Amino acid sequence: xxxxxxxxxxxxxxxxxxxxxxxxxxxxxxxxxxxxxxxxxxxxxxxxxxxxxxxxxxxxxxxxxxxxxxxxxxxxxxxxxxxxxxxxxxxxxxxxxxxxxxxxxxxxxxxxxxxxxxxxxxxxxxxxxxxx
Numbered sequence: 541x542x543x544x545x546x547x548x549x550x551x552x553x554x555x556x557x558x559x560x561x562x563x564x565x566x567x568x569x570x571x572x573x574x575x576x577x578x579x580x581x582x583x584x585x586x587x588x589x590x591x592x593x594x595x596x597x598x599x600x601x602x603x604x605x606x607x608x609x610x611x612x613x614x615x616x617x618x619x620x621x622x623x624x625x626x627x628x629x630x631x632x633x634x635x636x637x638x639x640x641x642x643x644x645x646x647x648x649x650x651x652x653x654x655x656x657x658x659x660x661x662x663x664x665x666x667x668x669x670x671x672x
Contacts (some may be wrong), residue, residue, distance in 0.1 A: 546587055548572065552663045561608050629672055631645055631656075636672070644670055 552570040559565050568591055573584040576665075599609055615644060627649060647667030654661045655669040 551587060558591070558607075560592065560596070566596065568592070591612075629656075631672075639672075641670055641672075 555570055556568050557565075558568055569591075571588040573580045573588060574588075576588070577584075589598065596608070625644075625646060627644075629652075645667060646668050649667070650656065651661050651665060651667040652670040654671065656672075
């Protein structure tokens, strides 16, 4: 275990040196789960890596013939390239155009839905009611 943190630092440094297929440096962001999440439960990954603001992704396959792949190794999956979420809320009685919700979090969806339908939120529920 004494080598764990030094190894994570070494991997972070090496990942930060990666380039795209043309040799241009990638904008690589490396995160330790314990530094970005309020709680880490179960078996968290050792590092979370964004390759070029999620323009590139890591794949689960080992032994590919190239460092780069343009195909997902497990089939179509466009969901993990979005650093921001998507929430669709449709109210037929009060239709609105789409809007960007700055500062919204995943925790805000449940309080918003409970409020919309006149239901009381349980004590201690995280998140805030979004102004939709």
